Structure formats: C-alpha cells, structure tokens
Amino acid sequence: MQASNVLNYDYSVAKCFTYATILFGIVGMLIGVIIAYQMAYPELNYFAGEYGTYSRLRPLHTSGVIFGFLLSGIFATWYYVGQRVLKVSIAESKFLMSVGRVHFWLYLVVILMAVVSLFMGISTSKEYAELEWPLDIGVVLLWVLWGISIFGLIGIRREKTLYVSIWYYIATFLGVAMLYLFNNMEVPTYFVSGMGKWYHSVSMYAGTNDAMVQWWYGHNAVAFVFTVPIVAMIYYFLPKESAQPIFSYKLSILSFWGLMFVYLWAGGHHLLYSTVPDWVQTMGSIFSIILILPSWGSAINMLLTMKGEWGQLKENPLIKFMVLASTFYMLSTLEGPIQAIKSVNALAHFTDWIPGHVHDGTLGWVGFMTMAALYHMTPRMFKKELFSKKLMESQFWLQTTGIVMYFSSMWIAGITQGMMWRASDQYGNLEYSFMDTVSVLIPYYTLRATGGLFYLIGFLLFAYNMYKTITSGKAILSEPQNSSPMQA
Amino acid sequence: MFHWLERNPFFFAVGVFLVIAYAGVVTILPDFMESARPVIGTKPYTVLELAGRQIYIKDSCNACHSQLIRPFKSETDRYGMYSLSGEYAYDRPFLWGSKRTGPDLMRVGNYRTTDWHDHHMRNPQSVVSGSIMPAYKHMYTNNADIQTAYAEAYTVKKVFNVPYDKPNMPRLGTFEEANKEVMKEASAIIADMKSDDVKEAFKKGEIKEIVALIAYLNSLK
Amino acid sequence: MNMESIRELQAYGYIFFTIFLVIILYSYIYHLYKSEKDGKRNYEKYSDMALHDNIDDVPVEKREIPLSAEKEK
Incomplete structure (x- = not known):
C-alpha cells in the first residue's frame, strides 16, 4: 500500500487485460473478416505465401477470438468485478497483486507464442485446442495463476456470501480446467523416439474416442468460455448500470445449477449420425433440448430485471447493448437445440448454418456483453467520462446490422446447401455435383463477409471510443453509482 | 446445509x-474399449502416409473437408460406404472435421488419382472449375518431415501397441529401414506425377510435402 | 469382471446419482422458498452485493477479516 490511508480498489491488472481485450479483438476479428472474404474470393488466399491461406488463418481466427479477445475480457472483468462484489481490494494483499501481474504477462507471452505457432502450422488439429504441448503447459500454468487469484481474493473477502457472478467465475475456472486437461492429453513423440520435431505430439485417444473427448471439450469450451463467464458479467453489469436489483436472485442460482448439470451432456450433438454409440447421440440430442430451460432462465431473468425500466433503453446505450446481448442469448440457445434435433441435424450438419449459429452467440451475446462491460468499467477505472455517446449509438446500429446480415445469409446458405446435397432426380440419382452446391453460395459468402466487416468497423469505433476516453475524456470527481457518465 | x-x-x-x-x-x-477396436483389414499408416497426414493437419485441410460419411443414401451415393467406428482405430487425432466447405475425403483414395491430386493441389481451378479452394504451391517446395513421421509411428507402436511389424501389417523397423521403405513408396507416387520440379528434387534425395500428402490421400479408402 | 457387469454397475450408478441430484435440486428449491418464508434468510437481498459495492459500503453479511489481510493495511 502507498502512503494514502484510504483503501481503494486496485484496477491495474484489470486495465492491462482491458488493453489486451481490445488488441486481440481487433486482430481476431480482422482475421475473421479476411477468411470470410477468402471464401467468396479465393484469390485473397495468396497475400502472404503459405502463411496467408485460409488453412493457417482459420485456427488463428477461432483461437484469437476465444483465447485472445474473450479470455482477456473475462480476466479483465474478473479483476474488476471480483474485488467489488467481495468488497476487498486486491492491493490489500501484495501476494495476490503479484499473482495478478504475473498472470497477465504470462498470458500475453503464451498468446503471442500461440499466434506464431499457428501461423507456422504447428497444430494438433483439434478445434479450439490446436496448441501443441509446450503451449498447453503454458496455458495450464496461467490457469493455475488465475485460480490462485480467484480463491486468494475469496479468502480475504469482507462479504461472507458469494455473489452469483462469483459462482459463475468459479465454474468457468473449474470447467475449463477439467476440459482442457483431458482433451489435450498427448504424448510428445520426441521423448519416446528421440527424433523429429521436439514439439510434436500424438493424441492419447484414437478415432471415435478422440472425437468424443474432443466434442465433449469443444461443446463445453463454448459453455465455459462463451456462456458461463458472460452470464457472470451480465449478472453484475446489468443490475449495476441500471440500478435495478436482479429480478429474482433465486432464479439466478437455480439456473446456475441447471446450467452446470445439463450443459456437459450435450456434446454428443456434434456427432449425430457418426460412429459414436447411438445412445450417446440420443443423450446429446435430448439434453440439448433440456438446455433451453436453464439458458432461458438466465436470459429471462436479465430481461425482467429491466421490468418497468425500459425507458433506460432510450437514454443509455450500454443498457441497449446488454439487452440486445441477452436477446441474442435467447436466440442462439433456441437455435442450438433446434439444430441438435436429429432430423434437423441431418440437414444442418457440415453446412454454413453451424458457423451462422456460432456467430449469433459470439457476435451478439458474447461480443456485445464484453464491450458493454468494458464501457462500464472504463469511467470507473480511469476516472474519465466516456468519450462519445453518439459514437456508441452508431456502433450499436452498425454492429447489429452486421450480425443480422451474418446470420440471415448463413441460414439461407446452410439450408440451401443441405437441401442440395440430398436432392435426387426422378431416378434416385444425386441431382447436383458438389461444385454446384458451392457456386450457389458465393453471393451469401460475400454478404456474410460484409456483415462481418460491419461488425469489425463497429469494433474499431469501440476501440477508438475507448482510446479517446482514456486519453482525453473529461475527468470525473466521484465514482458514478449507476449509469455510466458519457459525453454526447 | x-x-x-x-x-x-x-x-x-x-x-x-x-x-x-x-x-x-x-x-x-x-464405450472407450469398444470404440477403439479396429475393423478387420484396417491397417496403421505407413511412415510416408503419416508424414502426409501431418501436412494435412499443418494446413488444416480438416477445416473444410470432413472424413465422416453418414449413413444416408445421399452421402453413400456421393462418397461411398458409410463410416465404421473401427476404421478410425489408428487415427490419432481423429480428422472428422465439422464443416464441408469442400467434399468429404473419407474414401477419396477410391476415386481420385495421384495425377489428379498433383494438378489439383497446384491449381484447384484447373481441375474443378469454380472451386474456391486455395492452391498449395508451398507443398511443392517444402520438404516432407520424414523424421517426425517416423517418431510418431515409433511412439504409437511403443506406447499404444499399434501393430507395426506384425504379420500383414506395415513394416517400421529402424529409421534407416523405414526410410528405405519411404523412398520406395515415394518413387512409385512420383512416377505417376507430372511435376518436373518434384521429380528433380527426388533425384537429389528430397521428398516434397506434396508427395507425402498424396500418399496419405491415396490411403483413404 | 466382465464387460456386462461393468455396464450394469454403470447403469445403476447413473440412475442413483441422477435421482440423488434431482432430490438435491428440489430440496434446494424448497429451501430457497422456505427459508425466505420463515424469515430466516432473504435471498433477494444478495442482489445488493452488486448494487452497493463500494469498498466502504456495509457488506450484506459481514465476515471476520483474516489476520493476514488486517496486517497489510
């Protein structure tokens, strides 16, 4: 502690992660826009030799937005929300302070190394778990550091009961730890054979088993990175920004347990009609439908929190971001279970409808909520008014248009292609060659990429707004209680 | 409580x-045990095929191509017999993919030739008009990594008891023996290719990535 | 032990643990409403943890601060 006797929350780590969120957000989304245009215009593959092809960029896009943008967003909000709802400053413990700093720097090193290795094509091929074993160890280390930070801060808390957001952060920590460890079990080949590349490894599981473990991971990585921590955020930021208590705290903890229990079963829906046992597929399908309940429990709880306060939607763009986020949460948690119904999946699987669904969730729910959280935190961390409300409004509409373009084009593209693949003529022969089913999609690919571009431009506006706020925003004297102060 | x-x-x-x-x-x-049992006739990959498989992973072919044929008439008509669990017994990692931007490759070895791949990988649009697949010219200049492929085969043999060196199964032996086998396989593939640069390089003892990749694609049946 | 009996055990394990969790869930719901009705505890007031979260706000439920944290101050 410095000379000042007044105890304050310490946001230095949260600030670092905020910068990282913006940086990796720009990189990850930019790569996303590039690969989206590559699908419409294949010539774009050759701007950087072998390193600029769709092949190398696609894992970079997914890993970049998940582990770069979103994970740093989760960490940033943790180092902000954690202190506040536990009513303890991280600066009260020198140990936790240093853990936080090491956590950030190790995170940065691991992510930068991940970027380099994915450009080089060093990959295990498993979706969202492409990193090879040396980097996996780095990820595990930084995860342990985060765990120390969570439980350390909880250990010195003033508030006896844990707020529901903390529950969700704990679940994120545990869930990802378990999933990541089991899915990345691999044997480094160099240490067994003494030759070849030292960083190469081979998966511990083979074939169908590997697929089951991977999609148990893949599906739940979505749960524990794209859903659980975002719910943690909205349960703090929406009530705080709107000055409304959560509609029903009891409902929030019930849907917590529901989500925890049900989510993990649903991974099988990625493997319908594959060679995994039938009962696993059926189980995956059924639990996906049940999953609507806890998901909507949280979403409806959020929307009802705004009951009687809808006027705020007009005055405060942040509320608008968060309400739209919960609406998209409802949309994608309904869309997902529909796609998990076996007969729908027979049509939808392997088509563009799937990336379309993913982006409903990520752009609408995850992206909007993360940006709203950072917008809320910045005036309080930097003691500045947000730079421009007008800019936020234009960002909101630009990005919303982008999302609508994205999912509508992918719905049409996916269903079209699925129908064409199975179409047969009067003699029972296939009606279309594979190439026919690709050519017809090109306009939709262009539309999708342009939607993505809109979203990216919106994100750049966000970055600019944040930059201006931090560098030249109007200073505020006392911390705002609820709605975030912003200039017109 | x-x-x-x-x-x-x-x-x-x-x-x-x-x-x-x-x-x-x-x-x-x-179902862990059951799912891991190979179908009769399934063999582990040879070292050259494994090198090709590593290239398939390095360039994320699995981001756009699946290797999983579902039991629907429209799929078996297009790609061949539907997939069986035991066919994947030696696939570490599995490469089912989750998106078919391009067609399924589970049994591509049954209906595409070395020559076809040779032209296609260099310039996809020359073979499939309107294709949106990128060309992979760097596969014609980069050398395949035979050592790492051998390391992988050796590792799965030691750690997971993959049946190399068993009767009717691929030979592995020492690295020198395996390398000789690789050269023999590679020369058979190169004989069917029209790329002069690859042939020239092979005379100097180099195996380009494309050769290994084609060996792998041909093994998918 | 052969495959069949392992499977049987697994099936029993699955059923009983699921039933156990369902009972827990329902008694939790019961507990939430009952403890509120009896006036023992008001879950809804926990929302205030987010609304009044300044470091000098009074905690909803105060906890004794461990010695180590006190020392740092």
Whole structure:
C-alpha cells in the first residue's frame, strides 16, 4: 500500500487485460473478416505465401477470438468485478497483486507464442485446442495463476456470501480446467523416439474416442468460455448500470445449477449420425433440448430485471447493448437445440448454418456483453467520462446490422446447401455435383463477409471510443453509482 | 446445509466440479474399449502416409473437408460406404472435421488419382472449375518431415501397441529401414506425377510435402 | 469382471446419482422458498452485493477479516 490511508480498489491488472481485450479483438476479428472474404474470393488466399491461406488463418481466427479477445475480457472483468462484489481490494494483499501481474504477462507471452505457432502450422488439429504441448503447459500454468487469484481474493473477502457472478467465475475456472486437461492429453513423440520435431505430439485417444473427448471439450469450451463467464458479467453489469436489483436472485442460482448439470451432456450433438454409440447421440440430442430451460432462465431473468425500466433503453446505450446481448442469448440457445434435433441435424450438419449459429452467440451475446462491460468499467477505472455517446449509438446500429446480415445469409446458405446435397432426380440419382452446391453460395459468402466487416468497423469505433476516453475524456470527481457518465 | 455451501468456496467448488464432471464419466468412459477396436483389414499408416497426414493437419485441410460419411443414401451415393467406428482405430487425432466447405475425403483414395491430386493441389481451378479452394504451391517446395513421421509411428507402436511389424501389417523397423521403405513408396507416387520440379528434387534425395500428402490421400479408402 | 457387469454397475450408478441430484435440486428449491418464508434468510437481498459495492459500503453479511489481510493495511 502507498502512503494514502484510504483503501481503494486496485484496477491495474484489470486495465492491462482491458488493453489486451481490445488488441486481440481487433486482430481476431480482422482475421475473421479476411477468411470470410477468402471464401467468396479465393484469390485473397495468396497475400502472404503459405502463411496467408485460409488453412493457417482459420485456427488463428477461432483461437484469437476465444483465447485472445474473450479470455482477456473475462480476466479483465474478473479483476474488476471480483474485488467489488467481495468488497476487498486486491492491493490489500501484495501476494495476490503479484499473482495478478504475473498472470497477465504470462498470458500475453503464451498468446503471442500461440499466434506464431499457428501461423507456422504447428497444430494438433483439434478445434479450439490446436496448441501443441509446450503451449498447453503454458496455458495450464496461467490457469493455475488465475485460480490462485480467484480463491486468494475469496479468502480475504469482507462479504461472507458469494455473489452469483462469483459462482459463475468459479465454474468457468473449474470447467475449463477439467476440459482442457483431458482433451489435450498427448504424448510428445520426441521423448519416446528421440527424433523429429521436439514439439510434436500424438493424441492419447484414437478415432471415435478422440472425437468424443474432443466434442465433449469443444461443446463445453463454448459453455465455459462463451456462456458461463458472460452470464457472470451480465449478472453484475446489468443490475449495476441500471440500478435495478436482479429480478429474482433465486432464479439466478437455480439456473446456475441447471446450467452446470445439463450443459456437459450435450456434446454428443456434434456427432449425430457418426460412429459414436447411438445412445450417446440420443443423450446429446435430448439434453440439448433440456438446455433451453436453464439458458432461458438466465436470459429471462436479465430481461425482467429491466421490468418497468425500459425507458433506460432510450437514454443509455450500454443498457441497449446488454439487452440486445441477452436477446441474442435467447436466440442462439433456441437455435442450438433446434439444430441438435436429429432430423434437423441431418440437414444442418457440415453446412454454413453451424458457423451462422456460432456467430449469433459470439457476435451478439458474447461480443456485445464484453464491450458493454468494458464501457462500464472504463469511467470507473480511469476516472474519465466516456468519450462519445453518439459514437456508441452508431456502433450499436452498425454492429447489429452486421450480425443480422451474418446470420440471415448463413441460414439461407446452410439450408440451401443441405437441401442440395440430398436432392435426387426422378431416378434416385444425386441431382447436383458438389461444385454446384458451392457456386450457389458465393453471393451469401460475400454478404456474410460484409456483415462481418460491419461488425469489425463497429469494433474499431469501440476501440477508438475507448482510446479517446482514456486519453482525453473529461475527468470525473466521484465514482458514478449507476449509469455510466458519457459525453454526447 | 445449502446456505453453508454458499459461503464455503472450497466445498462449493467441489460441488460444482462433481456436477460438471458427472456427464463426462457417464457418456465418455463406458464405450472407450469398444470404440477403439479396429475393423478387420484396417491397417496403421505407413511412415510416408503419416508424414502426409501431418501436412494435412499443418494446413488444416480438416477445416473444410470432413472424413465422416453418414449413413444416408445421399452421402453413400456421393462418397461411398458409410463410416465404421473401427476404421478410425489408428487415427490419432481423429480428422472428422465439422464443416464441408469442400467434399468429404473419407474414401477419396477410391476415386481420385495421384495425377489428379498433383494438378489439383497446384491449381484447384484447373481441375474443378469454380472451386474456391486455395492452391498449395508451398507443398511443392517444402520438404516432407520424414523424421517426425517416423517418431510418431515409433511412439504409437511403443506406447499404444499399434501393430507395426506384425504379420500383414506395415513394416517400421529402424529409421534407416523405414526410410528405405519411404523412398520406395515415394518413387512409385512420383512416377505417376507430372511435376518436373518434384521429380528433380527426388533425384537429389528430397521428398516434397506434396508427395507425402498424396500418399496419405491415396490411403483413404 | 466382465464387460456386462461393468455396464450394469454403470447403469445403476447413473440412475442413483441422477435421482440423488434431482432430490438435491428440489430440496434446494424448497429451501430457497422456505427459508425466505420463515424469515430466516432473504435471498433477494444478495442482489445488493452488486448494487452497493463500494469498498466502504456495509457488506450484506459481514465476515471476520483474516489476520493476514488486517496486517497489510
């Protein structure tokens, strides 16, 4: 502690992660826009030799937005929300302070190394778990550091009961730890054979088993990175920004347990009609439908929190971001279970409808909520008014248009292609060659990429707004209680 | 009891962990043994094929191509016999993919030739008009990594008892023996190719990535 | 032990643990409403943890601060 006797929350780590969120957000989304245009215009593959092809960029896009943008967003909000709802400053413990700093720097090193290795094509091929074993160890280390930070801060808390957001952060920590460890079990080949590349490894599981473990991971990585921590955020930021208590705290903890229990079963829906046992597929399908309940429990709880306060939607763009986020949460948690119904999946699987669904969730729910959280935190961390409300409004509409373009084009593209693949003529022969089913999609690919571009431009506006706020925003004297102060 | 749990982070965490771990134990463990049993006739990959498989992974072919044929008439008509679990017994990692931007490759070895791949990888549009697949020219200049491929084969043999060197199974032996086998396989593939640069390089003892990749694609049947 | 009996055990394990969790869930719901009705505890007031989260706000339920944290101050 410095000379000042007044105890304050310490946001230095949260600030670092905020910068990282913006940086990796720009990189990850930019790569996303590039690969989206590559699908419409294949010539774009050759701007950087072998390193600029769709092949190398696609894992970079997914890993970049998940582990770069979103994970740093989760960490940033943790180092902000954690202190506040536990009513303890991280600066009260020198140990936790240093853990936080090491956590950030190790995170940065691991992510930068991940970027380099994915450009080089060093990959295990498993979706969202492409990193090879040396980097996996780095990820595990930084995860342990985060765990120390969570439980350390909880250990010195003033508030006896844990707020529901903390529950969700704990679940994120545990869930990802378990999933990541089991899915990345691999044997480094160099240490067994003494030759070849030292960083190469081979998966511990083979074939169908590997697929089951991977999609148990893949599906739940979505749960524990794209859903659980975002719910943690909205349960703090929406009530705080709107000055409304959560509609029903009891409902929030019930849907917590529901989500925890049900989510993990649903991974099988990625493997319908594959060679995994039938009962696993059926189980995956059924639990996906049940999953609507806890998901909507949280979403409806959020929307009802705004009951009687809808006027705020007009005055405060942040509320608008968060309400739209919960609406998209409802949309994608309904869309997902529909796609998990076996007969729908027979049509939808392997088509563009799937990336379309993913982006409903990520752009609408995850992206909007993360940006709203950072917008809320910045005036309080930097003691500045947000730079421009007008800019936020234009960002909101630009990005919303982008999302609508994205999912509508992918719905049409996916269903079209699925129908064409199975179409047969009067003699029972296939009606279309594979190439026919690709050519017809090109306009939709262009539309999708342009939607993505809109979203990216919106994100750049966000970055600019944040930059201006931090560098030249109007200073505020006392911390705002609820709605975030912003200039017109 | 419930309220006690809400204030005790450690036991709370244990509770959460039990609830989330339960699904994995029930859905994944039971069929682990059964799913791993190979179908009669399934053989592990040769070293050259493995080198090709590593290139397939390096350039994320699995981001756009699946290797999983579902049991529908429209799929078996287009790609061949539907997939069986035991056919993947030696696939580490599995490469089913999750998106078919391009067609399924599970049995591509049955209906595409070395020559076709040779032209296609250099310039996809020259073979399939309107294709949106990128060309992979760097596969004609980069050398295949035979050592790492051998390391992988050796590792799975030692650690997972993959049946190399068994009767009617691919030979592995020492690295020198394996390398000789690789050169023999490679020369058979190169004989069917029209790329002069690849042929020239092979005379100097170099095996380009494209050769290994084609060996792998031809093995998919 | 052969495959069949392992499977049987697994099936029993699955059923009983699921029933156990369902009972826990329903008694939790019961507990939430009952403790509120009896006036023992008001879950809804926990929302205030987010609304009044300044470091000098009074905690909803105060906890004794461990010695180590006190020393740092």
